[in-house]
Amino acid sequence: MSRSARKGSSWPPQPGPADTVLLRTSKLVKVYRADGVTVEAIRGVDIELAVGEFVAVMGPSGSGKSTLLHVLGGLEPATAGEIWLLGEQVDGLSTAGWAILRRRHVGFVFQFFNLLSNMTVADNVELPALLAGATPRQARNRREELLAELGISDKANAAPARLSGGEQQRVALARALANEPSLLLADEPTGNLDSSNTRDVLRLLRRAHADGQSILMVTHDARVASLADRVINLFDGMVADDARMVPVPRRVNGVGDILELRG
Ligand code: ADP
Numbered sequence: 685m686s687r688s689a690r691k692g693s694s695w696p697p698q699p700g701p702a703d704t705v706l707l708r709t710s711k712l713v714k715v716y717r718a719d720g721v722t723v724e725a726i727r728g729v730d731i732e733l734a735v736g737e738f739v740a741v742m743g744p745s746g747s748g749k750s751t752l753l754h755v756l757g758g759l760e761p762a763t764a765g766e767i768w769l770l771g772e773q774v775d776g777l778s779t780a781g782w783a784i785l786r787r788r789h790v791g792f793v794f795q796f797f798n799l800l801s802n803m804t805v806a807d808n809v810e811l812p813a814l815l816a817g818a819t820p821r822q823a824r825n826r827r828e829e830l831l832a833e834l835g836i837s838d839k840a841n842a843a844p845a846r847l848s849g850g851e852q853q854r855v856a857l858a859r860a861l862a863n864e865p866s867l868l869l870a871d872e873p874t875g876n877l878d879s880s881n882t883r884d885v886l887r888l889l890r891r892a893h894a895d896g897q898s899i900l901m902v903t904h905d906a907r908v909a910s911l912a913d914r915v916i917n918l919f920d921g922m923v924a925d926d927a928r929m930v931p932v933p934r935r936v937n938g939v940g941d942i943l944e945l946r947g
Pocket of ligand 1: 723746
């Protein structure tokens, strides 16, 4: 079922008209302090994501990509700066406030899948939709659709521990998309997948994006990044560049897409 097919119902939450800003940060800073050591993981990041935009975050290991995603999803508090989501300032939210916001508006795919081990795959995927207000039938339909697209319908009744790493990763993606979140935050969603499984995940991300899903995704994989509208490169906790993907007709030079540096 597409996003538009559900218009008018209260579920899933509608993020607002396209072209409006979905997410914005201002001078975002995250400093870790442990055992007398201070690490400035994020050092004054200003980014913006429009409704429906797909942005890839790249950069060398240790440049702050995962930290940025965690702070934007409220899993770690920002040290300084502002985060605006859907027109509201959210950086000051309590843990409970963030939990409510995530339930309705943010889907998260972690590097370590965080599936609930005492529930089946089907229940893991249906739960976020149910928590966001879907009826059991809507949650089941959505789960069936997502597992089919990811080629793992036959795993619906399995316990997560019985699945391979790649299968668990796909379940985690299905779960993150189950409530059609306003924003999908994904940390290396193809990190553990072989090439055929990567294709399934890329197809689902492409379709979700075409359907209006806003996505902010950390990746090392240029194939994954090439699906994005824009690539933000982090270096040393700062935005090194922010480049829009420009489609180039294949017949001109045989190259699918090139990056054009903005500004
Ligand atoms: P990336 O995702 O780009 O590899 P990270 O966001 O994981 O980078 O890390 C950025 C920096 O913050 C690194 O120097 C890392 O060691 C440090 N860091 C990340 N998480 C923690 C933590 N929980 N405690 C202390 N330092 C951390």
